[in-house]
């Protein structure tokens with residue numbers, strides 16, 4: 001509470017205020033859990049962390065990483081994804097494990113080995129041991145226009161029916177005010193770290209995964225140290241994993257149609273459209289122009305580009 005009183009504060013999109021800590025915005029509940037995570041978590045060399053900015057493909061990447069990493073630890077037709085949601089199988093540090101407990105029993109949380117966790121925390125704020133150890137990080141980002149619409153839809157539909165106009169959400173996003181934002185600082189933090197250390201951080205994009213899930217799954221398996229064998233490729237294991245983790249399949253599973261995540265979010269809230277380019281149904285020409293300029297300005301010189309649509313080669317590249 002003492003710390004919070006000293007931090008810059010802004011009204012959140014809906015619900016609680018956001019506080020600016022170590023360069024990013026958090027509601028107090030997440031901030032408290034994040035600080036416990038930052039201070040107490042000890043990474044193992046073998047740990048894998050799925051890291052994302054919210055609404056950029058967390059649920060999907062959790063399912064893909066879980067199924068790829070542990071594929072030889074359960075019979076294929078008993079994939080735990082059929083009975084547990086991706087967020088129950090790959091648990092968030094700050095949104096789950098450390099939410100109500102500064103010292104969660106992490107050994108009993110992980111049924112399979114190596115340990116697999118997830119986080120929305122920025123690269124710069126990760127606990128030191130995650131950087132100093134051999135622990136690996138898989139990050140996924142998404143074009144900011146789809147992320148913005150996904151986040152806005154999530155906030156207005158999932159959060160108690162309160163209303164937030166797209167204009168208001170857009171204005172806050174433009175100024176970096178969004179839980180775990182600024183978006184560009186988050187993405188660029190992981191992007192730069194992955195450029196410097198590609199064996200430690202695998203940087204993926206939602207749009208690329210949509211376009212060709214198979215080849216990215218192969219890279220993911222290689223990165224995780226569990227490459228697909230020739231036999232597995234012949235048996236269609238890659239296609240099977242892509243299919244079980246697909247939006248269409250996960251959305252229709254009973255387990256994802258009922259109940260709620262420990263954070264309070266109903267499981268259905270993690271599955272909406274799962275498309276690239278849905279932003280074009282919502283953003284005004286003015287918003288699009290502003291966002292295009294923002295993307296160019298923020299990514300300038302970084303080498304990072306975003307694909308905005310699945311239909312055109314409408315790429316916003318950095319200079």
Ligand code: PAP
Pocket residue numbers: 052053054055056057058059060146149150151153245246247248250270271272273274275278
């Ligand atoms: P989180 O960060 O809050 O956990 P996250 O899973 O990143 O959420 O984002 C949800 C988005 O991923 C939704 O996008 P949309 O609003 O544009 O539809 C959701 O539909 C999409 N999504 C969930 N599962 C999948 C999947 N298996 N394949 C592709 N997209 C998915």
